[in-house]
Amino acid sequence: MSTLETFDSELRAGAPVGDASEAFDVRKEIYADDALSALSELYGSRDDFAELVARIYRAVHLGFDQRSENLKHFDLRRSQQPDWFQQTDRIGYMCYVDRFAGTLGGVEEKIPYLKELGITYLHLLPLLKPRDGDRDGGFAVSDFHNVNPDFGTMADLSTLAEELRNNDISLCIDLICNHTSDEHKWAMAAKSGNQTYKNYYNFYPNRTLPDRYEKDLTEVFAQSAPGNFTHVEELDEWVWTTFYPYQWDLNYSNPAVFVEMLETLLFLANQGVEIFRLDSVPFLWKELGTDSQNRPEAHSIIRALRALVSMAAPSVCLKAEAIVPSNQLVRYLGRGEHAGKECHLAYNSTLMTMLWSALAEGTAKRISKVLASVPPIPENASWVSYIRCHDDIRWGVLHDETESYSQEEWEAHTQFLSDFYASRTENSFASGAKFQTTDGHEVHGTSGTMASLCGLEKALDAGNDQDIKLSVQRILLMYSIILGYGGIPLVNMGDELGMLNNRDYQNNADFDGDGRWLHRVSMNWQQADKRHQNGMVEQKVFEGLSELIQLRAGLTALKGGQAHVLATANDAVLVLHHRNAQGELYVAGNFSDKVQKFKLPNVNASLEDCRTGKAQAKSVELKPYETIWLQPKH
Ligand code: GLC
Numbered sequence: 198m199s200t201l202e203t204f205d206s207e208l209r210a211g212a213p214v215g216d217a218s219e220a221f222d223v224r225k226e227i228y229a230d231d232a233l234s235a236l237s238e239l240y241g242s243r244d245d246f247a248e249l250v251a252r253i254y255r256a257v258h259l260g261f262d263q264r265s266e267n268l269k270h271f272d273l274r275r276s277q278q279p280d281w282f283q284q285t286d287r288i289g290y291m292c293y294v295d296r297f298a299g300t301l302g303g304v305e306e307k308i309p310y311l312k313e314l315g316i317t318y319l320h321l322l323p324l325l326k327p328r329d330g331d332r333d334g335g336f337a338v339s340d341f342h343n344v345n346p347d348f349g350t351m352a353d354l355s356t357l358a359e360e361l362r363n364n365d366i367s368l369c370i371d372l373i374c375n376h377t378s379d380e381h382k383w384a385m386a387a388k389s390g391n392q393t394y395k396n397y398y399n400f401y402p403n404r405t406l407p408d409r410y411e412k413d414l415t416e417v418f419a420q421s422a423p424g425n426f427t428h429v430e431e432l433d434e435w436v437w438t439t440f441y442p443y444q445w446d447l448n449y450s451n452p453a454v455f456v457e458m459l460e461t462l463l464f465l466a467n468q469g470v471e472i473f474r475l476d477s478v479p480f481l482w483k484e485l486g487t488d489s490q491n492r493p494e495a496h497s498i499i500r501a502l503r504a505l506v507s508m509a510a511p512s513v514c515l516k517a518e519a520i521v522p523s524n525q526l527v528r529y530l531g532r533g534e535h536a537g538k539e540c541h542l543a544y545n546s547t548l549m550t551m552l553w554s555a556l557a558e559g560t561a562k563r564i565s566k567v568l569a570s571v572p573p574i575p576e577n578a579s580w581v582s583y584i585r586c587h588d589d590i591r592w593g594v595l596h597d598e599t600e601s602y603s604q605e606e607w608e609a610h611t612q613f614l615s616d617f618y619a620s621r622t623e624n625s626f627a628s629g630a631k632f633q634t635t636d637g638h639e640v641h642g643t644s645g646t647m648a649s650l651c652g653l654e655k656a657l658d659a660g661n662d663q664d665i666k667l668s669v670q671r672i673l674l675m676y677s678i679i680l681g682y683g684g685i686p687l688v689n690m691g692d693e694l695g696m697l698n699n700r701d702y703q704n705n706a707d708f709d710g711d712g713r714w715l716h717r718v719s720m721n722w723q724q725a726d727k728r729h730q731n732g733m734v735e736q737k738v739f740e741g742l743s744e745l746i747q748l749r750a751g752l753t754a755l756k757g758g759q760a761h762v763l764a765t766a767n768d769a770v771l772v773l774h775h776r777n778a779q780g781e782l783y784v785a786g787n788f789s790d791k792v793q794k795f796k797l798p799n800v801n802a803s804l805e806d807c808r809t810g811k812a813q814a815k816s817v818e819l820k821p822y823e824t825i826w827l828q829p830k831h
Contacts (some may be wrong), residue, residue, distance in 0.1 A: 217269040220276075221261050224511060228504040231538055235501035239494055240452045249452050253505065256456060260463030260509035268469065268510070271362070275512035282367075282472075282514055282541060282685065283579045283757035286750035289369070291320040291586060292690035293334070294348045296719045301349035301357045308364055310725070314693055314739070315746035318685060319361060320369040320474065322587055324348050328378035328443060331709035334587060334717065336371070336476065337378035337444050341461040351468060358469025369472035369516065370465065374458050375480050376444040383457075384445050388431045396451045399437035399483060401426070406485075407435050413488050419641060420633045421710050439480050449481055449498055459505055466510040474516045475499065475540065478529060491525045499529065499539045516542035516581060520588075522597035523547040523571040530578035537575035545580040546594060547571055548682060552675055553590055553643075553650070554610070557617040557627075559789040561771035563602075563610075568771075569762040570599040579757055580684030584675045585650075585692060587717055589632035589642030590618070611640045618643040618650055626652030626668065628698065632712045644715040647672060648695040653734065657697070667790060669695070669734060670822035673741045674786050677824035680749050681773055681784030683759045688742070694724045695738040748807055754780035754828065767795035770819065782807070783827040787819035794818045802829035 236253065240246055264272075275281060290311055298304045304321065311319065323335025326343040335345065344351050358368045377384055386394035401407050407426040414425045417440055426435045427442035437446040447454045462473060482494035499515065506513050517529035517540040526547065531539040551564040574580065592611040596604060616622045618629040629645025648654065651671040656664035672695060679686045699705075702714035728739035749755060760773035769789040775782040783804070787793045797804075797815045804813045807826040817825060 217266075217273065218261075220273060221508065224508045225257075228507045231535075232501055232504035232508075235497045235504065238497040239449070239455070239501065243452070249456075252456060253459065256460050256463065257505050257509045260460070260467065263463075264467050264510060267359070268467065268512075272510065272512045279577070280757065285752055285755045286315075287317050287367075287685045288315050288746050288749075289318040289320055289581065289583075289685050289687035290314070290316040290690065291322065291583075291687055292720070293322045293587070293717065294324050294345075296717065297690055298720070300347075301344070301353040305357050305360050308360065308366070311366060312364060314688070314743050315750065316688070317365055318367045318369060318472065318687075320472070320687070323371050323373065324354070325370075325373075328380040331441065331443060332378070332707075333441050333444060333709070333711070334707065334713070336373055337376075337380075337441065338373050339378045339380040340382075342464060354470075355468045358471075362469060362471075367471040367514075368469060369474055370470050371476050372458075372462055372465070372473040373476045374447070375477040376438075376440065376446045379443045379445055381445075387436075388429060390432065393453075395432075397448060397454055397457075398445050399448045400429075400432070401435040401437075404435065407437075410483070410485060410489070413486060415488060415490075418633055418711075419635045423635075437483065439477070446480065446483075448483075449494070450483075455498065455501070459502060462502065462506060462513075463509055466506065466513045471512060472514045472516055472542070474518055476518050478517050478540075479519045479521055479525070491519075491521060491528070496528060496531075496535075496539060500531065500535055503539055514541040516540055516544070518544055520544070520546045520591050520594055522594050523567075524597075527572045527574055530574050532575075537577040540578070542579055542581050542685065543574075544586075545582050545682070545684060546591070547598065548580070548679070549583055549585075550590060550592065550595055551598075552584060552678060553618070554595070554614055555771065555788045556651070556671060556675065557614055557625075560768045561786070561788045562768040564771055564788075565762045565764065565768075566601055567595075567598050568760075570601075571759070574759055576757065580682070580759060581687055582679035582682045582684045583687040583689065584679055585647045585689040585716065586687070587689075587713065589644050589713055591642045592640050608640075615640040615643060618645060620655075626655060626664070626671075628652075628654040630712055630715055644712045646696055646698050646716040646718060647675070647689065647692040648738075649698040649716075651675065653695050654697045657734075665734060667821060669737045669741070670820075672738055673745070674788070674822040674824055676742055677745055677826075678771065678773070678784065678786050680745050681755070681760070681782070681824070681826060683755055683757065683775065686749075690720060691718050693739050693742050694721070694728060694735045696721060696724065744808075748826065752780075752782055752807060752826070752828070753777075754782040760784070763798055765795040765798060767793055769793045770795045772797065781829055784824065785817060785819065785827070786824040787822055790821040792818060792820055797827075804828065805830045 298307045325338045326340040327335045328337045328339045361368050383394045383397045422441045427438040479490040482492035483489040529543045531537050551567050555564040596607045617625045618627045619631045627650045629643045629650045632642035632644045652668035656668050698715050699718045708714045727733040727735040754775045763772040763774050771786050773784040804827045806813050
């Protein structure tokens with residue numbers, strides 16, 4: 198029996214864990230090839246490669262040694278169920294610490310609220326010490342080893358992580374690995390001319406190279422931060438800044454940067470963080486003559502991190518934030534011989550964007566086609582399915598979505614979507630806003646909360662009961678589909694209560710000329726108090742959503758994987774199908790405001806409605822925006 202197997206059987210028998218370091222030794226063996234092959238792709242041609250590998254192993258050892266006994270035990274427990282994050286009761290919730298509960302201690306007090314909703318995964322948006330002044334909602338980190346003092350301390354973070362773990366809630370935080378703020382000590386040293394730290398970033402003495410790079414680069418904040426390079430006055434040089442001028446891109450061709458980020462990851466994992474959202478991963482590697490996104494080396498960086506973290510802290514999961522077309526997106530989960538060896542999870546931005554597209558058009562024709570063309574994901578990976586998050590809905594990624602639509606067609610369609618959600622088309626129910634539009638690029642993204650984009654804001658303003666009902670149905674339709682798609686569904690704070698846009702955002706101290714604050718609302722606990730008051734919108738949304746969450750937890754046919762799209766003769770309806778060893782499930786949703794009928798294709802078994810247990814014929818009728826979940830009769 199191998200050491201790991203001995204550990205496993207000891208654990209199963211409930212015996213105390215002996216020497217966790219034996220398991221560590223086994224894991225080093227298991228992941229050595231992956232780590233080494235990824236590191237050689239990045240740095241193998243360097244003369245000091247052997248030294249570098251030794252340094253990286255020292256970091257891994259230190260990471261393991263500094264891990265608490267509790268966490269080492271937890272690692273072994275997780276190794277008994279490596280598919281824990283694919284279970285159907287894993288439901289995420291995302292929020293800003295301050296906007297949800299003031300401080301980390303405040304978040305701890307809200308655990309009962311999260312549990313009531315059925316939450317088992319909590320993503321707290323950036324909480325490490327940011328720069329002063331403008332900070333991109335915390336995505337401009339000045340110190341990876343300290344918490345934003347307004348939220349608490351690193352000790353508070355560890356306490357919270359433990360308390361969440363005791364409640365079976367996994368803590369997720371952002372690892373902002375593409376850049377630091379210009380106030381980070383590395384950036385400060387670089388500004389003072391220290392060459393070691395200048396090499397942590399991408400500096401250019403003049404505009405020659407930046408201008409050559411720019412020819413192929415896109416702009417993320419085209420309106421508020423045009424261009425990808427910033428002039429650093431102290432040095433009279435240019436530095437690469439994909440996002441805001443105060444967010445300096447790190448230079449991963451320098452292995453010191455890789456080591457720093459590995460050490461940071463392990464340090465934070467040792468505070469009890471279980472899931473890392475790897476921020477902006479497509480941008481990690483730069484190459485002249487390309488758009489410097491999704492480069493093979495960016496994948497090698499993630500693969501190396503995955504192998505090394507699997508040695509020291511194997512219960513940790515990596516999640517890719519890559520808002521790119523689906524054929525690029527699935528690569529962040531690993532492919533070919535590396536399938537399943539990059540991130541464990543990736544945001545399904547294609548599903549998210551296409552859901553908004555279907556809702557605006559009132560038909561599922563396009564979403565069915567696009568979802569059917571999404572490449573399959575590795576078996577040991579999973580999607581994070583979401584509808585809204587702290588960012589805008591980025592339309593541009595759709596342009597490369599399937600070959601069955603031409604560029605011109607996508608351009609016209611995304612123009613329509615951008616107009617529709619900004620309420621600039623006739624019959625739009627939405628009240629969102631355009632994000633980062635410029636003269637040349639009318640279509641970039643859309644801001645707005647789930648409820649406002651689904652029509653609740655307009656309906657409440659007009660006091661129109663029928664429209665209020667329809668908007669609640671739309672919200673529940675959208676959630677029903679992400680809950681029924683597969684992967685970890687993510688609830689964006691406030692969606693569960695139908696919270697509306699914050700129109701006063703420009704008076705908010707955090708607002709730094711960034712329209713995304715329209716939907717980054719503060720939790721309204723008075724609204725939360727209405728969640729069980731009969732007839733209130735808050736009650737309809739909250740109870741509708743928690744009912745779906747409970748239903749899902751018991752439907753193991755949904756575990757892992759991704760749904761297959763079934764074609765029916767009715768374009769208004771999206772039909773998803775799951776089949777695995779545990780069973781079969783159909784999830785259907787009507788995207789139109791009319792009653793729709795359709796027939797499920799190729800179904801032999803008798804079906805029942807999962808919610809009511811009632812028999813259901815293969816011919817189905819759905820009310821406007823209604824969904825149905827069906828399984829073979831037991
Ligand atoms: C990610 C974040 C976004 C931020 C950007 C730069 O895309 O989601 O909010 O502005 O990275 O860090």
